[in-house]
Amino acid sequence: MPQSADEQHNKRANNGDKQGYQVIPDAQLAERTTFGVPARAHWLARVMDRDAIPELTADTQFQSLPRLILGGGSNVLFTRDFPGLVLAMENRGIEVQTRRGKHDRIRVSAGENWDQFVRWSLDQGYAGLENLILIPGSVGAAPFQNIGAYGTELEEFVDAVHAWDSEAGEFVWLDREACAFAYRDSIFKRHPGRWIITELDLVLPRSGTPRIHYPGVRDMLDKLGVDKPAPADVALAVETLRRRKLPDPAEIGNAGSFFKNPVVNTSKADELKHDHPELPVFALEGDRAKISAAYLIEYCGFRGTRSGNAGVSERHALVLVNYGGAKGSELWRLAEQIRDTVESEFGIRLEPEPVIL
Ligand SMILES: Cc1cc2nc3c(=O)[nH]c(=O)nc-3n(C[C@H](O)[C@H](O)[C@H](O)COP(=O)(O)OP(=O)(O)OC[C@H]3O[C@@H](n4cnc5c(N)ncnc54)[C@H](O)[C@@H]3O)c2cc1C
Known part of the structure; x- marks a missing residue:
């Protein structure tokens, strides 16, 4: 381990975190991912201030090393140690910027927790993000995988x-078009490591019609006794549905859906539907x-199966779980x-x- 550099960096970090980051050598990552599999990073940099990024990335010590940006670790699977620099974005802050008619623009820092931000937005009376709770x-x-849930x-x-x-060595901003969003995809995912996302500007309506067409949401609202739902009611319905369906990573290691729902042409979909009338098919443009990937996996008999300490959730065929002590390589197998x-x-x-490393 390069002790001298380690000491030097930690000294700088301990000096009141002037640089806004802290570098930790040979860092354990298990607690930083929801799968909880063991993996070490050669270096881990915790970035509390975005302005620290130029200095950190220019450090010759790290320049030739592979680099990975890590948030909450809920969509990554480490199959081995990471032989480079893991950059954990921990900058915080939420700022209401401008009023645009019935909308506000909100700037939120990369290190904020998504679910807490959704709850903040609902508390402030904004609409729109309720289906993306939890x-x-x-x-x-x-933005990396254009998160989505319950029809939003x-x-x-x-x-x-x-x-x-x-690549350019400068701070930039990309408008929505430049982000090239698609289903669980974006320009950031297509060029991993190029952009370190520092803040997100969202435009949120101060009122809106909640989206309740997704299967299960209306029924849950009925169960909750809600006739005309406000965004907070939809959030509660979605939260209740999610808690029932998905295993909680705090209790059992997982990364949510492990596979994307495949997109096929309509003739393939028709052929499958003919042989499997119960297969859920969602028509897309064109x-x-x-x-449904869950259907395909369940049909092949994997739901609830276990192989060593790795398995497929009993509750949801799309969710791979770490029963405790599983290695990333075991889950990947x-x-x-x-x-x-x-x-x-x-x-x-x-x-x-998830991103497989
Ligand atoms: C129980 C459970 C349920 C889930 N449900 C859903 C769901 O309904 N819908 C959904 O879309 N996802 C879902 N996910 C997946 C996951 O929550 C999302 O993909 C989430 O956005 C990942 O955030 P993270 O901070 O944990 O990212 P990480 O796992 O830390 O990173 C994921 C990827 O994003 C990149 N990245 C992270 N931060 C930055 C940054 N600042 N700049 C550039 N790149 C960055 C990383 O390099 C990595 O490639 C679920 C996961 C779990 C465990």
Whole structure:
């Protein structure tokens, strides 16, 4: 371990965190991911101030090393130690910027917790984010895969994403179009490591009609005795549904949905629907349809199965779980087995949703 550099960095960090970051050598990452698998980073940099990024990234010590940006670790799977610099964005702050008619622009820092930010927005009387409640992780990671749930995706509220562009060596901002958002995808995901997202500008309406068409939401509102739902009612319905369906990472390690719902052309979807009338199919624009990956996995008999300390959740066939003590490589082996079985049964190759390292 390069002790001298370590001492030097920690001294700087201990000097009142003047640089706004702290560097830790040989850092354990298990507690920083929701899968909780063991993995060490050669270096971990906690970034509390975005203005520290230029100095940190220019440090010759780190320049030649592979780099990974880490938020809440709820969408990554480490299959081995990381031989480079892990950059944890921990900058905080929420600022209401301008009023635009019936909307406000809110700037929120990457290190804020997404779910807490959604709850803050509801407390302030904003509408729009209620369906995205209880998604784990940081604000900075939300644009990376254009988080979505219960019929809402982040992209519709994005005004701009602020980032450090590692290629250009400067702070930049990207408007919504430049972010090239798609289903669980964005320009950030297509060029991992290039942009370190520092803040997100969202435009939120001060009132709005809640979106309750997603299966289960209306029924849950009925159960809760709500006739004309306000955003907070929809948030409660979604939260209740999510708590029932998804295992809590605080209790059992997981990263939510492990595979994306595959998108196929309509003739393939029709063919599958003919053989499997119960398969959920969602029509998309053009000649395409999204089909349920959970159905395909469940059909192949994986729901509730266990292989060593890795397994597939009893509650949801899309969720891989760490029963305790599983290694990332063990979970990945199980994922490969699922992917290969589904492919030989249905001719569809599932893609993982988390980033596999
Ligand atoms: C129980 C559970 C339920 C979930 N439900 C949903 C859901 O309903 N919908 C959904 O979309 N997702 C869901 N997820 C996945 C996950 O919560 C989201 O993808 C979330 O946005 C990840 O945030 P994070 O901070 O944990 O990111 P991390 O896991 O730390 O990182 C994920 C990726 O984003 C990159 N990244 C992180 N921060 C930055 C940054 N500041 N700048 C640039 N890149 C960055 C990382 O490099 C990595 O490639 C769920 C996960 C769990 C565990």
